[in-house]
Amino acid sequence: MKILYLHQYFATRDSSTGTRSYEFARLLQEKGHDVEILTGDSQLGELTADQTARYGRYDIDGLTVHTIRNSYNNGFSKWRRILAFLQFMFFACLFRMKTRDYDIIFATSTPLTIGIPAMFLSWKSKKPYVFEVRDLWPEAPYQLGFIRNRFLYRALCRLELMIYKHAEQIVALSPGMKAGVVARGVLEEKVTVIPNSADLDLFKTVKTGELRSKYGLEDKFILAHIGSMGVINGLDYLINVARYLKKTGKRDIAILLVGDGGKRSELESLARAYKLDNVIFTGKIPKRDIPKVMADVDATIMSVKSNVILEMASPNKFFDSLAAGKPVLVNCNGWMRDLVENHQAGIFVHPNALEDIPKAIRTLCEKGIDKFGENARKLAEESFDRRKLVDQLDDVLQTAKQGGENR
Numbered sequence: 001m002k003i004l005y006l007h008q009y010f011a012t013r014d015s016s017t018g019t020r021s022y023e024f025a026r027l028l029q030e031k032g033h034d035v036e037i038l039t040g041d042s043q044l045g046e047l048t049a050d051q052t053a054r055y056g057r058y059d060i061d062g063l064t065v066h067t068i069r070n071s072y073n074n075g076f077s078k079w080r081r082i083l084a085f086l087q088f089m090f091f092a093c094l095f096r097m098k099t100r101d102y103d104i105i106f107a108t109s110t111p112l113t114i115g116i117p118a119m120f121l122s123w124k125s126k127k128p129y130v131f132e133v134r135d136l137w138p139e140a141p142y143q144l145g146f147i148r149n150r151f152l153y154r155a156l157c158r159l160e161l162m163i164y165k166h167a168e169q170i171v172a173l174s175p176g177m178k179a180g181v182v183a184r185g186v187l188e189e190k191v192t193v194i195p196n197s198a199d200l201d202l203f204k205t206v207k208t209g210e211l212r213s214k215y216g217l218e219d220k221f222i223l224a225h226i227g228s229m230g231v232i233n234g235l236d237y238l239i240n241v242a243r244y245l246k247k248t249g250k251r252d253i254a255i256l257l258v259g260d261g262g263k264r265s266e267l268e269s270l271a272r273a274y275k276l277d278n279v280i281f282t283g284k285i286p287k288r289d290i291p292k293v294m295a296d297v298d299a300t301i302m303s304v305k306s307n308v309i310l311e312m313a314s315p316n317k318f319f320d321s322l323a324a325g326k327p328v329l330v331n332c333n334g335w336m337r338d339l340v341e342n343h344q345a346g347i348f349v350h351p352n353a354l355e356d357i358p359k360a361i362r363t364l365c366e367k368g369i370d371k372f373g374e375n376a377r378k379l380a381e382e383s384f385d386r387r388k389l390v391d392q393l394d395d396v397l398q399t400a401k402q403g404g405e406n407r
Contacts, residue, residue: 001401002034002100004121006107006114008070008088010039012060013202013288016259017043017228018316020196021108025063027390028397036102037063038095038117040070040088054091068092085113092117097125104401105129108171112137112156115163128168128404130397136180136309143309144232160184168400171393175335176312192396196314197389198323198380203291205324211256211296215280220254221361223329224297226290227317229261234305237331237351239267242276244354251278253361255301258282258293294324298369299346299361302330306351311335319384325377327369329360345376 007021025035037060041051044058044067056067068091070084093116107118107129115131122129138156141147147156161184164170170191172178178191212218229235235257242255255278257267264281271279285293294300300321304310311334318336321328328346330337340346347363349356364372 001103001397003028003036003397004097004100004102004105005035005037006039006092006105006118006121007037008040008085008092008111008114009043010037010065011043011287014286015043016284016286018196019287020316022061022063023197023199023386024390024393026061027387028394029062031390031394033394035063036100037065038092039065039067040084041067042070042084055095066095085111089113089116093120095121097121102127104397104404106132106397108132109134110137112160112163115159115167119163119166122166128400129166130169130171130400131163131167132171132173133177133181134173134314136177136312139180140309143307144305157184168403169396171396173314174312177314180312192392194389194392194396195384196316196319197386198319198384199386200323200381202288203294203320203323203325205291205295207295208292209296211293215254215256217254217256217280219252221252221299221365222254222256222297223357223361224256224258224293224300225303225317226256226258226294226300226320227315229257229259229264229267231263232305232310233261233263234303234331234351235263235267236270237303238301239270239274239276239279241354241357242271242279243274245278245358246274246276248358250358253278253358255279256282256297258285258290260284290320291324294320294326297326299327299329299364299372301349301357302328302332302336303351304332306332319380322376322380322384325373325380327364327372327376329357339379340376343375343379345372345379 005025010021011017011019012022013019029035051069054069058065068088070088105118105122107114118129138147138153142153147153164186170181171194172181172191173195175193178193181191182188238255245253268281302318311332328340329349330340331349331351337348347360349360
């Protein structure tokens with residue numbers, strides 16, 4: 001098959017964001033498919049820094065990547081983000097399909113607006129498309145208060161349903177997301193759950209001690225959050241945990257915050273204001289270097305803002321931690337809590353009980369961090385190996401292609 005993969009924020013391992021599309025595209029290509037990417041250039045850094053034309057074309061690790069000049073970062077205001085969404089949507093619709101003869105279009109959200117060029121290019125080329133739901137839009141931003149206008153919310157709900165209706169198949173990243181899609185009136189058999197997955201080879205890394213030496217953490221238990229620092233991550237929770245640890249004299253625990261995002265500067269200001277020497281900010285680290293960082297930490301924390309809609313999330317960092325064989329503390333209910341508890345790969349900590357963190361760390365140490373880590377790695381190998389999950393994606397794309405041919 002020749003696949004056109006639409007993702008506004010496509011990123012490689014040189015970036016500091018999720019690489020799901022890159023990893024799946026490479027594996028699909030390994031299986032014999034011809035995969036081309038259509039993306040904005042905001043996550044490709046130096047590669048597209050000199051791009052002056054609206055469209056560019058690059059060869060990245062054997063993948064043909066078509067770029068649209070489209071500035072974006074997590075620090076943008078709401079209106080700057082909306083403008084970036086609309087710009088990409090418009091220019092993606094103008095992408096020339098006829099000379100390339102694709103068999104299938106695979107569009108992955110967010111934002112929801114990626115569904116518009118998917119529908120338009122599908123109509124123009126008479127080829128089916130598959131739509132991947134990474135977050136329930138507009139329900140998630142509505143529940144979180146980012147969308148307040150009821151008219152806009154209803155209009156986006158109609159767009160969402162239209163995208164689902166015209167898609168030949170739908171991929172959801174968690175059981176909760178599948179339930180949300182089905183609740184919109186979509187047939188259950190049309191939706192397949194393919195979660196974010198574990199790159200087992202990438203995270204098979206031994207400890208080096210470099211991280212501990214760099215930040216003077218040789219004798220500390222390191223609890224790490226590795227990923228975006230946005231509103232939905234609720235990382236003020238970790239600042240409050242750090243304050244509690246300092247107040248209660250628990251000086252053997254350090255909290256490591258790796259990454260960037262809209263809340264980072266605020267979090268750093270809070271850490272300075274409270275004189276928290278037990279919180280370390282590393283800034284952005286490329287994905288290819290994350291395994292080395294992960295190898296040196298003791299456990300990770302999966303933190304989200306308290307909201308039911310976020311309990312169905314499928315974050316990269318959760319699966320990276322499993323692949324690295326690290327215990328995961330989870331501060332929300334939902335499927336991730338069920339996974340770590342059922343497989344003894346981590347511990348649930350209540351977001352309103354700051355004392356739960358040191359209690360959980362004590363439990364890990366008493367019962368054996370290595371045992372929890374082994375269980376985490378085993379869970380990754382048995383249920384979330386990306387090389388196994390790409391077979392599911394391949395089946396979905398093949399089914400969609402055949403469905404389009406039979407219409």
